[in-house]
Amino acid sequence: MAFLEVKDLYKNFGETAVLKGVSFAMERGEVVSVIGSSGNGKTTLLRCLNLLETADSGSISVDGETVFPLSKTKDKSDSAQQRLTFGMVFQNFNLFPQYTALQNVTLAMDVQAKKTLTSKNPFSPERRRALKELREKNEAEARQLLARVGLENKVDNYPCELSGGQQQRVAIARALALSPDILCFDEPTSALDPELTGEVLKVIKQLRNEGRTMIIVTHELEFARNVSDKIIFMADGVIEETGTPQELFDSPKSEKTRAFFEKLSEKVTEDDN
Amino acid sequence: MDKIQDILMELAEGFGYTFALFAVTLLFALPLGLLFAFASMSKFKPLKWFMKTLIWVIRGTPLMLQILFMSFLPRYVFQSTTKAWAAALSISINDMMFLFVVLAFVLNYACYFSEIYRAGIEAIPVGQYEAGKVLGLSKNQIFSKIVLMQVIRRILPPMSNEIITLVKDTSLAQVLGVVDLLNAAKHAVNHYVILTPFIYATIFYLLFNGLLTLLLGWAEKKLSYYKV
Ligand SMILES: Nc1ncnc2c1ncn2[C@@H]1O[C@H](COP(=O)(O)OP(=O)(O)O)[C@@H](O)[C@H]1O
């Protein structure tokens, strides 16, 4: 059984069928890129994985454990816990504006750390000492994470003081902080000025070299080719074609895939003129 | 000279009621307004529509009418008397009247505040909630750790306006005979047959509002350490 198994996901929004039976699998340490024109359900697929949307049917399992559908016996806190299986980096960052880069990263770490405390009495000095230690540990870890995305000098800056590329790197550090099994990116560079995409892509590449399991929805085809073990081409709510970057980019089998690439290259030549 | 001192003493006493009405209204209407806001956004339709109707009625009618309505509650709704109610609470009739005013003010301002809260909460981008969710935070944690601070920051300017308005609205208390600052000034004007008490009252109001404006402006500045 593969590390991540997605089987037959269906999702409708009212009358519109957005996912019409999506199935794929990936191994631990693999990087999978999802490409396709917009409106074809790529975002919806990621949102079903991390349970921001509830799929109508189908199943998702990670490391042999069923993530979706949630078993009826599990309560809501479990579904909050479940989300940590997947990390999520949003197209428009969604950083918390009132917190510094460092606080953005430590917020969820501290919340998780609190759950591990044995003493529940908020006034017990023992608990407060333990909490303080955990906070310090989290802060040190968060500083390291921010250093890894090249922001050691920006830890105390607020999101509004950072460029788009820097904000997205904070968002990546924030997602990494909870060590998710699988990190999802939804067009991580689409909201960025062209000259800022490089710094974000570099961080993702570095994460691949560290062996992170990642699913990346992207329009950066050159990047997808370089960084991915596998490419998924989505069209009209289904996976139209999947294969290694070489297979998919150099000899696409499906008519729709070919049409997608042709349309893109036309656009590129148009832009060049 | 003695006259001025007497007048000022009377006005100060009146200001005591003005300030008490102001403070108590804020103390109760601020949290009650948040509760009203949640109710008016509730997924439970009957609660939502009840709340929306209440807010519509309160905001659509004069506060003075609401104060009068409160004072008629004992007789016309409960077939009792204000006197009996005051006795039951072992307070004076005057204090009972003051209590009616307070009730009307709290209800009225909670409705106005709830609309400000609602607008503030609805203005928070859905991405903030989603970012919290994918980080494993519970609904309550998302509200308290992420949303609330941003809401407070957004609503402080419209809240400040309402709070300044509240200071001036306190003068409506006199319809039930409460001797607030303005009523005390009116008595003094009639009693001593001079106009200066109104001028003193003006200065009282302006000083109080000036102080509030400074305080609220300072809070606003404190909270705008980041851009949204
Ligand atoms: N919450 C929603 N309600 C209604 N329709 C939606 C919603 N989210 C997405 N859709 C629709 O689903 C389709 C696929 O959207 P999306 O998954 O965002 O595609 P992609 O990410 O590939 O551009 C679009 O037609 C979009 O309008």
Ligand SMILES: [Mg+2]
């Ligand atoms: Mg999308």
